[in-house]
Amino acid sequence: MRYAIHFTPSPNDPLTLAAAAWLGRDAYSGHAVEPPGMIDLGMQEISYHTALPRRYGFHGTIKAPFRLAEGQSEAALLRDLMYFSGRQDPFMLPQLVVARHDNVFSLVPERPCEVLHFFAARVVQEFDRYRAPLSEAEIERADPDRLSASQLTNLHRWGSPHVMDEFRFQMSLTGGVEPSSSQRIERAVRKVFEPLLTRTLPFSSLALFIEDEPGAPFRVHSLHPMGRVSARKIA
Numbered sequence: 001m002r003y004a005i006h007f008t009p010s011p012n013d014p015l016t017l018a019a020a021a022w023l024g025r026d027a028y029s030g031h032a033v034e035p036p037g038m039i040d041l042g043m044q045e046i047s048y049h050t051a052l053p054r055r056y057g058f059h060g061t062i063k064a065p066f067r068l069a070e071g072q073s074e075a076a077l078l079r080d081l082m083y084f085s086g087r088q089d090p091f092m093l094p095q096l097v098v099a100r101h102d103n104v105f106s107l108v109p110e111r112p113c114e115v116l117h118f119f120a121a122r123v124v125q126e127f128d129r130y131r132a133p134l135s136e137a138e139i140e141r142a143d144p145d146r147l148s149a150s151q152l153t154n155l156h157r158w159g160s161p162h163v164m165d166e167f168r169f170q171m172s173l174t175g176g177v178e179p180s181s182s183q184r185i186e187r188a189v190r191k192v193f194e195p196l197l198t199r200t201l202p203f204s205s206l207a208l209f210i211e212d213e214p215g216a217p218f219r220v221h222s223l224h225p226m227g228r229v230s231a232r233k234i235a
Contacts, residue, residue, distance in 0.1 A: 001067070001211065001212060001213065002065040002066060002210070002211040003057075003065065003066060003068065003074075003077065003130075003209070003210055003211075004061070004063060004064060004065040004066070004208075004209040004210075004211075005062050005063035005081065005109075005123055005127060005206055005208060006057075006059035006060060006062055006063075006209050007059060007060040007062055007169075007203055007205075007206065007207065008027065008058055008059045008060070008062055008207045008220065009084075009156055010155070010203060010205075010223070011028045013201075014196050015193075015196050015201065016028075016058065018036070018192055018193060018196055019058035019171075019173070019193075020033045020058065021033050021034065021035055021036045021165075022035070022036060022046070022050065022173060022189075022192055022193075023050045023053055023054040023057075023058060023173075023190075024047060024054055025057070025217065025219075026047065027057030027058055027059070027183045027209070027219055028219070028220045030217065030219050033123040033156055034108055034124050034180050036192050037098070038191060038192065039187075039192060040183065040184075040187075041185075041187070041188050043131075045181075046078070046188075047083070049174045049175060049177055049181070049185055050174055050175070052172070052174075052175035052176065053172040053173060053174060053175065053181065054217070055217045055218065056172070056209075056217075056218050057183050057209060057217065057218045057220065058171060059105065059171060060169050060170060060171045061124045061160075061162070061169075061170075061211065062119075062120050062124070063123050063124050063127055063160075064159060064162070065158035065209075065211065065218075066130070066131040066132065066159055067132040068130060068131075069129065069130055069131055069132045069133075069177045070132065072129070072130045072207065074116050076123075076130075077130050077208070078208065078222065079128070080126075080127070080130075080187065081127070081206060081208060081224050082211070082224050084123075084126055084127075084206075084224075085206050085224035085225060086224075086225070086226070086227050088119070088138065088227065089226065089227060090125065090202055090203060090204035090205075090226045090227050091115050091116070091118065091119075091203050091209060092200045092201070092202055092203065092233075093109055093113065093200060093201045093202070093203050094109040094111050094113050095109070095169070095197060095198075095199075095200055096108065096109060096110070096197050096201060097109075097110045097197060098173075098190050098193060098194060098197075099170070100182070100186065100190065101170070101180070102173055102176065103176045103177050103179070103182065104172060104175065104176055104177070105172075105173045105177065105185060105186060105189045106170035106171055106173055107170065107171040107173065107193065107197070108168070108169065108171075109169060113169070116126040116169055116203065117167060119203075120163070120167050120169070121163070121164055121167065122127075123206070124158055124160075124163045124164070126131070128131065128158060128159070131146065131159050131204045133159075134155070134156075134159055137185065139156075142155055142161060145232045147161050148166075148195075150165060150166055151166050154166055164168055173189055173193070187203060203226075204225060204226050204227070205223045205224055205225045206224045206226070207220050207221075207222070207223050207224070208220070208221045208222050208224065209221065233235060
């Protein structure tokens, strides 16, 4: 079993609903969702290009997936995440925009957000005691030969190369898209999501995601509101 601490909008947020339809799965319920009917893509093509983010669920990574360290428990992690979240002040994300990086389409903040950057670093540090050391297989899956010196240091110290100075917030909408399909996928992504990106999004809770067994889809286990000490279990 693996855990991850992410940002994701509330279950009924229009962005959550649109992402569930685009990815074909609701990360809260785990149920399959019909694809959006407004785009000129077949179900098979959408499914192919969204396979990876569909398994991980619609989210922005704050602390990457980890196995529990020896002597730690899910109950303790939940308790500490609840209290940590309750002591944090909510903030607004910059407006999100559709972006492409390494042939992956994502939603990213239109400008750097120092509050988000430092908040993510605090979460990584605060909950690192719950993370089991990476196995050799996990290190190999991170493809260390392709990492920069800073990313490699992060991988061994924090379990993920993309933290601290290497942190970039993104909410992935596709896996890698081949150049021949890129324009068609980009048009579809923009048609589905850009009408929903005219407002700023509150960063007002942390979500605990769980992978019940290796290869299983991640699901939202619980939302932990910021600014008050409480947590809402997802039925």
